[in-house]
Amino acid sequence: MQARAVVVREPGGPEVLQVHEVDVRDPGPGEIRVRVGAAGLNRADLLQRRGLYPAPPGHSSEILGMEFAGEVESCGAETARFRPGDRVMGIVGGAAMCELLCVQEREAVAVPAGLQLQEAAAIPEAFMTAYDALSLQVRLATAEWVLIHAVTSGVGTAAVQIVRATGARSIGTSRTVAKLKRIEACAPDATLVVPEGKFSEESRRLTGGRGVDVVLDLVGAAYLSENLASLAPQGRMIVLGLMGGVTAPMPLGVLLSQRITLIGSTLRHRPIEEKIALARSFERHLIPLFEAKRLRPVLDEVFPVDRVRAAHERMERNENVGKIVVAFST
Numbered sequence: 274m275q276a277r278a279v280v281v282r283e284p285g286g287p288e289v290l291q292v293h294e295v296d297v298r299d300p301g302p303g304e305i306r307v308r309v310g311a312a313g314l315n316r317a318d319l320l321q322r323r324g325l326y327p328a329p330p331g332h333s334s335e336i337l338g339m340e341f342a343g344e345v346e347s348c349g350a351e352t353a354r355f356r357p358g359d360r361v362m363g364i365v366g367g368a369a370m371c372e373l374l375c376v377q378e379r380e381a382v383a384v385p386a387g388l389q390l391q392e393a394a395a396i397p398e399a400f401m402t403a404y405d406a407l408s409l410q411v412r413l414a415t416a417e418w419v420l421i422h423a424v425t426s427g428v429g430t431a432a433v434q435i436v437r438a439t440g441a442r443s444i445g446t447s448r449t450v451a452k453l454k455r456i457e458a459c460a461p462d463a464t465l466v467v468p469e470g471k472f473s474e475e476s477r478r479l480t481g482g483r484g485v486d487v488v489l490d491l492v493g494a495a496y497l498s499e500n501l502a503s504l505a506p507q508g509r510m511i512v513l514g515l516m517g518g519v520t521a522p523m524p525l526g527v528l529l530s531q532r533i534t535l536i537g538s539t540l541r542h543r544p545i546e547e548k549i550a551l552a553r554s555f556e557r558h559l560i561p562l563f564e565a566k567r568l569r570p571v572l573d574e575v576f577p578v579d580r581v582r583a584a585h586e587r588m589e590r591n592e593n594v595g596k597i598v599v600a601f602s603t
């Protein structure tokens with residue numbers, strides 16, 4: 274069988290993206306085959322298109338895509354959780370931007386009631402990443418302060434909502450005032466515009482001089498010393514992205530004297546059993562919050578798959594607030 278997919282045959286700019294028919298296999302034991310309605314776009318797709326971030330072993334390096342929402346089309350042997358017609362979403366190591374996608378059924382999560390597939394496609398990467406980081410790794414507690422960088426990003430807009438649902442408080446940074454105005458519906462408790470990457474003094478002022486309990490960092494090297502200077506004693510910092518560079522001098526004295534915990538994390542290259550455990554925990558704890566409308570996907574723009582180049586260009590220009598989604602169906 275064949276299906277349309279977003280394909281990259283040679284690395285380069287958005288012009289190398291093509292939509293082609295590709296061969297699709299049958300679902301194996303424990304797998305479901307999903308008719309993908311929409312797939313969220315991620316920074317990692319941009320890097321992979323440029324040849325800088327290969328998919329993990331076992332995933333097509335030609336077909337882009339790390340998350341999906343769709344309808345179960347068929348089920349392989351030894352499946353029990355889903356049936357044809359069920360609506361599912363999830364993260365995968367690669368090749369999600371294909372109209373028919375085989376995934377382990379234990380990795381998939383039921384789409385929350387009341388959401389369209391295009392909305393659901395904006396959930397998995399952003400919310401699973403933020404949930405895993407804040408709730409499972411950092412163990413965020415009520416009334417703590419979290420500094421969220423690039424707060425208008427997909428991950429940032431999800432993190433703000435998880436902080437609020439935990440009863441904690443957030444300070445969100447962005448380099449762009451106009452974009453901060455566009456997140457009013459899921460705004461952090463305070464925002465800082467940081468075109469020069471300076472935020473530690475203001476973070477301390479906003480927290481009564483104490484500093485923040487947690488930094489959720491998507492920027493990396495450019496913000497490292499300011500991040501450490503923003504943290505309260507025994508603060509935790511989790512690095513999820515390196516948009517501002519990979520290498521920076523580390524002021525180890527601050528780490529020691531403030532007893533800071535530094536964590537690095539990524540989802541894509543984890544063993545499948547860890548991804549399944551995350552999906553199950555996410556389903557148990559966060560899906561009810563979507564159904565109660567305490568969490569909601571933040572959709573920037575939906576591009577039909579034929580306009581996938583325009584979708585990449587928009588993200589590359591840093592114009593999106595929340596998630597860009599690529600749709601296979603209307």
Ligand SMILES: NC(=O)c1ccc[n+]([C@@H]2O[C@H](COP(=O)([O-])OP(=O)(O)OC[C@H]3O[C@@H](n4cnc5c(N)ncnc54)[C@H](OP(=O)(O)O)[C@@H]3O)[C@@H](O)[C@H]2O)c1
Pocket residue numbers: 314315316317398399402423425426427428429446447448449452491492495512513514515516517518538539540541588591592593595596
């Ligand atoms: N570790 C994981 O498991 C994981 C999972 C998902 C995503 N990520 C990472 O998280 C980051 C955000 O991903 P996303 O898809 O949510 O991003 P996104 O929606 O594309 O938003 C990124 C935003 O970050 C800001 N930005 C870009 N370059 C910057 C720089 N050099 N310094 C400071 N701010 C910068 C821009 O906003 P302003 O112009 O408003 O500042 C941009 O719009 C990426 O690095 C991505 O790879 C990690």
